[in-house]
Structures are given as structure tokens and as C-alpha cells.
Amino acid sequence: MADxxxxxxxxxxxxxxxxxxxxxxxxxxxxxxxxxxxxxxxKGWLILNxxxxxxxxxxAAMVNFVWPKCNGRH
Numbered sequence: 001m002a003d004x005x006x007x008x009x010x011x012x013x014x015x016x017x018x019x020x021x022x023x024x025x026x027x028x029x030x031x032x033x034x035x036x037x038x039x040x041x042x043k044g045w046l047i048l049n050x051x052x053x054x055x056x057x058x059x060a061a062m063v064n065f066v067w068p069k070c071n072g073r074h
Contacts, residue, residue, distance in 0.1 A: 033060050
């Protein structure tokens with residue numbers, strides 16, 4: 001890393017694990033949002049989550065923060 005850029009062939013196993021943590025976490029949340037929408041019969045959210053992955057972050061926030069305050073009505 002003499003040139004200031006960490007390349008894949010220069011990284012160790014621990015560094016690769018840290019680098020891959022964020023993309024894998026995003027993919028996992030996307031898949032969990034799709035599964036949750038499918039299980040709860042939310043077809044509109046399901047289609048939106050599949051076609052536009054950023055919608056899964058909005059859906060996850062709604063499930064965790066907004067809808068519980070509405071006494072489970074969503």
C-alpha cells in the first residue's frame with residue numbers, strides 16, 4: 001500500500017472481510033425485506049423492493065420504527 005490504495009491482492013483475509021461486510025449486509029437486508037413483504041402479503045412493497053433495492057431500506061425503516069407506533073396497523 002505504498003501508493004495509498006489498498007488493492008485486493010494486497011489485502012489480508014481480515015481486511016477483505018471488513019471490505020465485504022457492507023455490501024453483504026446490504027444484500028442481506030434487501031433479501032430480508034423482500035421475504036418480510038412476501039410473508040405479510042404486501043404485494044406492492046414486494047414488487048417495489050425487488051425492482052428498486054433502495055425501497056427495501058425504506059420498508060425496513062417503516063417496519064421497525066413507524067408501524068409499531070401505530071399499534072400494529074399497517
